[in-house]
Amino acid sequence: MRSYDFAPLWRSTIGFDRLFDLVDAAARAGEDNYPPYNIERLGEDRYQISLALAGFAPDEISVTAESNVVTIEGSKSDKAEREYLYRGISARPFKRHFNLADYVQVKSAAFDNGLLKIELVREVPEAMKPRRIAINGAPAGNVQQLEAKAA
Template sequence: MRTYDFSPLWRSTIGFDRLFDLAETAQRAGEDNYPPYNIERLSEDRYQISLAVAGFSFDEISVTAEQNVVVIEGNKRDKTEREYLYRGISARPFKRQFNLADHVEVKSAAFENGLLQIELVREIPEAMKPRRIAINGAPAGNVQQLEAKAA
């Protein structure tokens, strides 16, 4: 696998730290696919992460939301020795991390039938939404006409 050196970009850019960190994290990520998961877009600003965590109970799983990151960890508490003829359901501890875009927040988490579902919502603050700016010096009738066409 190739590795890329981002140091020349660090010297000539300002404010792209998070982008380069994401690229480096993606490059280092292994092929650990446990537990399996889905990421769905439910609507324009709603998403859902579903993790298949068969064999775990809800009190053995923790979901932590930090700034731009949600971390899901699972640890089995059952340490009894059993004799398995075949063990197809993994019970190993896991830690899965998802990087979130700006203004995406974890709204809820639900555990049902071996699936952990985490609902995410993008809520852009009012100050960041586009807004119409009035132009000084325009006749009052002209401004109303522009507002009527925009609506």
Template sequence: MRTYDFAPLWRSTIGFDRLFDLLDETQRATEDNYPPYNIERLGEDRYQISLALAGFNPDEIAITAEQNVLTVEGRKADKEQHEYLYQGISARPFKRQFNLADYVQVKGASFDNGLLRVELFREIPEAMKPRRIPIGDGVAPEKIEQKRAA
């Protein structure tokens, strides 16, 4: 796998710290593929993450949204000792993190038939949405104020 040196970009850019941190973190990530998951786009500003959590109960799963990171953790409560001849359903503890874009919020979560679904939506504040700027008639703003005062 290739590794990239982002040092030249750090020297010539301002305000892209989070982007470079995400890229750097992605390069260093050596996480396993447990639990398997899907990320779906349901609409222009709607998303859904589905995690396959066979063998877990809803009370053994914790979902935390903090800043721009969604964390899903699971820990199986060992109440009984079983003697397995073969154990194909994994019940090991896990911690899966998802980096969220700005203004992406967690709408809700549901657990059905071993599938955890986390619904996300992007809600851009009114102040950040594009707005139309009126074009004046070429009169300087100071002259307009002077005309109104007279």
């Protein structure tokens, strides 16, 4: 078996991009893939996680954000016992974690037509943003002045 060095890839990724690789690695490791989800990039610093939660009501789902982790939990309260001939819509309890990059915050969560959509925004503080530094001691425009001899 070969081992691959992914270090060069990490140098060029920013923010949430590394999370995609972590999610793919976790899925291949045999993690339960319920509920199914999508991760989308909506803009330069905007992302959205969508979970397919058919059969769940908004009050049966909880979303918790704390220190670079978003946790979505759901448990179906099946009050009435029913006799199913075939049960294809899963309603089992679940708990899914998403690791967030630094400065990524949860902005909102909405439940619509069986999809839970969680909007994320990366807000880098001004002190952490790149800034241009002036170089002192260099002549403006790299212009050289030649001395002229008197005639």
